Amino acid sequence: MPVDASPGDFESALKPLWLRAQSGDDVAYRQALGLLATRLRGYLKRRLSGLPDEVEDLVQETLLALHLQRGTYDPPLPVSAWVVAIARHKLVDLWRRRGRRDSLHDAIDDVDEQLLVAEPDDGGAHRDLERLFDELPHAQRQAIVLTKLEGLSVAEAAARTGASESAIKVQVHRGLKRLAALVRKDG
Amino acid sequence: MKTDTLIDLLSRQAGPAPRALVARRLSPAALAGLVASALAAITWFGPIPATMFATAVPWTKMVYAGALALAAGWLTARLSRPAAPLQRPQRAVFAVVGVMAMMGGVSLVSEPAGGRVQALLGHSWSSCPWSVLALSLPGLAAALWAVRGLAPTRPLAAGFAAGLMAGSVGAFGYALSCPEASSAFVAVWYSLGIALTGIVGAVLGSRVLRW
Known part of the structure; x- marks a missing residue:
């Protein structure tokens, strides 16, 4: 294209x-x-x-x-x-x-x-987003790493962490939102 | 991180985009503002006598405030989504204010010449706009919070629209405790209170609506 x-x-x-x-x-x-x-x-x-x-x-x-x-x-x-x-x-x-x-x-x-x-x-x-991941709260970082980087399904990530599936989705969204805020603060 | 890695990350198991996101955020804010302003009006200023509800007096105010809240809410929703066209909601806001101004004008003209100043000023003209503003503040906070979670690319305008919506909602609550009977009074002093809330919203919006 x-x-x-x-x-x-x-x-x-x-x-x-x-x-x-x-x-x-x-x-x-x-x-x-x-x-x-x-x-x-x-x-x-x-x-x-x-x-x-x-x-x-x-x-x-x-x-x-x-x-x-x-x-x-x-x-x-x-x-x-x-x-x-x-x-x-x-x-x-x-x-x-x-x-x-x-x-x-x-x-x-x-x-x-x-x-x-x-x-x-x-x-x-220039900026390393992976470094900013470290600043996320544990549950948010974990949800992102499991579903977005390791490629687990939401159900698998839920089973692995003991959280519900909707909680995993919420943590992923909140984590990315937090990441966007960190990016702005980072300059 | 490479941009391609970020794209993989964002798209992986992204699922469908949230639906009706703007309405889902703005409606609860408007509703919360409405409850807060009605409760505060009744507690602080006291309700108007129940017999007044048999007249058009409170209904005129509530229909005006309600219609303006809807139009301003529509405008706020458009300003919360990037590149959305604004013309129709802007016209709706002008139309609602215009109709109220005409009704106020007509009521003033039909008043005997000696009573016009009294009809326009009532006995609470100096406090009415400030009361509307005060009753609107909880709704304004809720509306700005809601818009902040969306994508306003024009913070000043979005703050102004959110202020108009919150001001109209506050005026709706104030109608429950305001005994003024003249449409001219409503057209001038209610509108002024709503506009004041809009200005406060614009000032706050330009600072708060950053994302």
């Missing part, structure tokens, strides 16, 4: 996938998020030319927001309009946060030692 086709083509490729994803098709959801990631990377690269390191972080932050807020998508709307509105919101939020933090840095830190020991870019994101 060409990702640099015209917006109309992109929408007509994305929308059927997205609608299937909304009704519970995980494979279609994975594909839709993949298409969107590529689009978002381009969209954000053009707007963050002064901050190239932030692009992939913001792609990930936006994907997380899309996932957490997918209940606010309304089928009559173009999916891409909904996505762009969220991406723009995240971009403005980043500028606002950076503006504040950068002015603090100017005042306090003439030399930031953190910068010297910063790890090299591995081609992925």
